[in-house]
Amino acid sequence: MDTKKPLAKKENIVIQELPDELLIYDLSTDKAFCLNKTSAFVWKTSDGTKDISVIASLMEKEFDSPVNEDLIWLALDQLAKDDLLDVKPENNFNNLSRREVIRRVGLASVIALPIVASLVAPTAALAVTCSGASNGTICGTNLVCCNGVCQSITAPCR
Amino acid sequence: MEITQSDRVEQEILKKLNLIEWKAQINFEAYGTRVGIRSNCVKTIENFKVILPEILPAGWNDLGKTAPDYLFSIVREDNHSKKDALYKNDEVILEEFSIEESWAFIKSQIRITVAEFSEEYVFLHAGVVGWKGRAVIMPGKSFAGKTTLVSEFVKRGADYYSDDLTVIDKNGYVHPFPKKLSIRGILENNEQVDFEVEELGGSRGLDPIPVGALILTEYKKHKKPEFSRCSVGHGIMKSIENSLSVRQSPKFVINVLNKITKDAIILESSRREAKEFVDFFLKLLDDSCL
Numbered sequence: 001m002d003t004k005k006p007l008a009k010k011e012n013i014v015i016q017e018l019p020d021e022l023l024i025y026d027l028s029t030d031k032a033f034c035l036n037k038t039s040a041f042v043w044k045t046s047d048g049t050k051d052i053s054v055i056a057s058l059m060e061k062e063f064d065s066p067v068n069e070d071l072i073w074l075a076l077d078q079l080a081k082d083d084l085l086d087v088k089p090e091n092n093f094n095n096l097s098r099r100e101v102i103r104r105v106g107l108a109s110v111i112a113l114p115i116v117a118s119l120v121a122p123t124a125a126l127a128v129t130c131s132g133a134s135n136g137t138i139c140g141t142n143l144v145c146c147n148g149v150c151q152s153i154t155a156p157c158r
Numbered sequence: 159m160e161i162t163q164s165d166r167v168e169q170e171i172l173k174k175l176n177l178i179e180w181k182a183q184i185n186f187e188a189y190g191t192r193v194g195i196r197s198n199c200v201k202t203i204e205n206f207k208v209i210l211p212e213i214l215p216a217g218w219n220d221l222g223k224t225a226p227d228y229l230f231s232i233v234r235e236d237n238h239s240k241k242d243a244l245y246k247n248d249e250v251i252l253e254e255f256s257i258e259e260s261w262a263f264i265k266s267q268i269r270i271t272v273a274e275f276s277e278e279y280v281f282l283h284a285g286v287v288g289w290k291g292r293a294v295i296m297p298g299k300s301f302a303g304k305t306t307l308v309s310e311f312v313k314r315g316a317d318y319y320s321d322d323l324t325v326i327d328k329n330g331y332v333h334p335f336p337k338k339l340s341i342r343g344i345l346e347n348n349e350q351v352d353f354e355v356e357e358l359g360g361s362r363g364l365d366p367i368p369v370g371a372l373i374l375t376e377y378k379k380h381k382k383p384e385f386s387r388c389s390v391g392h393g394i395m396k397s398i399e400n401s402l403s404v405r406q407s408p409k410f411v412i413n414v415l416n417k418i419t420k421d422a423i424i425l426e427s428s429r430r431e432a433k434e435f436v437d438f439f440l441k442l443l444d445d446s447c448l
Contacts, residue, residue: 014409016416021391023416025408032398034391117395124274124402 006055006076007048007087024084030121033082039114042075043084052076052089065110070101075114082116168248175231175245185221188214189325190278193271194226199234202257213265214272215337216325228271232257232264246271273323273402279333280414283400284324286332288317288363289443292370293332295324295418297400303377303432305339310436312360319363323402328410330417331366369418371425372397373439378428383438385427390416393424 009026016023022040024033035043041062045055052072059067073091077098080088096104106113135157136144146157182203183196197203210218228246234257235241244252244264251267252260273281284297285304294311298304305321312318320335327333338352355362372393394415398404404411429435 014412016394016412018390018394018416021389023391023394023412025404025412027408030405030408032395032404034395036391117391119395119399121398121404121408122401123405124270 004089005048005051005087006042006046006085006089008043008046008079009084009086025121026083029083031082032119032121033084034117035079036112036115038071038112039075039079039116042072042114043079046076046079046085048087059111063111067111068105068108070105071109071111071114074098074101074105078114078116082118084116171245171248171250175248178231178233180231184210185224185226186210186214186218187221188216188218188272189276189281191228191272191275192221192224192226193268194221194229195232195268196229197232197234199232202232202234209261209265212337213268216333216335228275230264230268230271269323270402274406276403277407277410278328280326280411281402282324282326282397283322283402284397285321286319286324287311288319288332288367289370289440291367293319293324293367294371294373295332295369296373296375297324297396298376299400303429305341306432307375307436309339309341309358309360310432312355312358314436314440316360317363318355318360326369326414326418327366328414330414331368332418333366334363336362369422371423371443372419374424374426375429375435377430379430381428381430383427383429383435385425385439385442388424388426390419390424392426393419393422 012027014025014027016025020037020040022035022043024035024043025031026033038059041059042055045058050058052069056067056069056072059072076085076088077091079085102113135146144151144157146155151157178198180196181198182200183194184203184207185192185194187193195203195206230251231245233243233245240254240256242252242255242257243250244255244257244267246267252263257264282295282297283299284295285308286293286295287308288294289311294316296304296307308318308321318334318336318339319332320337321339322337323335325333325335336355338354339358340352342351374388374393374396394412397415397419398411401411401415425439427435
């Protein structure tokens with residue numbers, strides 16, 4: 001495995017192509033992710049055979065706009081944080097902080113910054129009404145009602 | 159194969175349940191989910207037969223003696239003794255409670271089970287009405303104001319589909335789930351009071367309809383409505399947040415959510431009063447021919 005070439009996660013996920021976005025559901029963590037066009041392109045292109053400069057070059061053709069490699073690194077950094085990559089090359093952004101890199105890339109780039117929205121899918125019990133029961137009423141195994149929401153018995157009632 | 163502590167607990171529960179003399183049972187299928195309810199008390203099951211239309215207002219199919227996939231066992235002690243117990247298959251749901259005080263919870267458990275394990279429909283925690291032949295879906299958790307919004311739509315002539323559960327088939331069509339509207343704010347302790355939609359001057363939707371709009375909104379006291387259009391991805395993520403069965407059937411749920419958001423308008427806005435919000439939204443629809 002070439003650790004300089006990023007590789008997107010392919011096992012245990014559900015993928016849904018959307019116009020200009022990509023939805024990924026991770027079956028192992030029950031987390032859902034929505035990738036914007038930039039992140040989605042980087043993820044889809046990360047097939048383990050292309051290094052960063054090749055991905056940047058492909059993105060330039062696709063988006064018809066110059067692409068700084070830092071944009072690709074930002075995307076990979078975010079994708080790796082969300083555990084959507086099996087291989088992510090190391091990069092330290094030339095010792096700049098992530099915030100500084102974002103600022104620098106954001107100022108220079110016409111292409112949208114990479115964004116990955118995420119959430120943990122709810123269980124059925126947590127997704128529903130607490131049927132008007134009083135606070136503290138048990139609504140499931142280790143779950144109690146709190147202001148109409150079924151929540152963990154150990155969490156404070158907000 | 160190693161037996162875990164959890165396996166042992168389940169085995170103990172099954173052993174205990176097998177020793178009980180079950181006096182009555184009903185088995186039914188709804189939305190493709192097969193559920194049974196049994197009890198050592200005949201009256202309990204008779205009560206369930208009476209309230210089943212409330213739990214599943216769009217109906218169910220009697221399974222007779224066919225074994226269900228999800229079996230609720232209600233073990234009764236004396237009335238009001240707080241020694242009743244509720245199990246689902248080999249799992250304890252509630253112990254040492256009084257069924258007379260917990261009907262709402264048990265009804266909710268049955269409904270959740272039907273919704274969670276349906277492989278033919280997607281259930282969202284969302285209010286939904288029909289407007290000019292298309293569904294307007296409003297996802298939201300408890301206390302989000304779904305019933306209030308639905309009531310305002312219904313008063314303006316929308317067809318009532320549900321104030322709490324939106325049911326969507328595999329083709330992306332919304333089906334009626336016309337439970338009574340559960341309205342808060344009438345009683346001092348903020349408990350819900352149930353009304354038939356006709357009591358509010360409204361009418362029910364009868365046919366499955368395609369989705370026209372998904373409205374993402376939350377109450378913000380001093381912020382007037384200001385709609386912004388959202389992406390399909392954002393709409394699907396918000397729907398997943400309010401889905402009852404995404405963990406059980408993620409591929410199916412996401413596929414259906416994609417179908418409903420593909421051609422629908424997805425709008426986000428805060429709101430103050432429900433009346434103002436619904437008026438604003440309907441005017442927006444009329445003005446823009448959306």
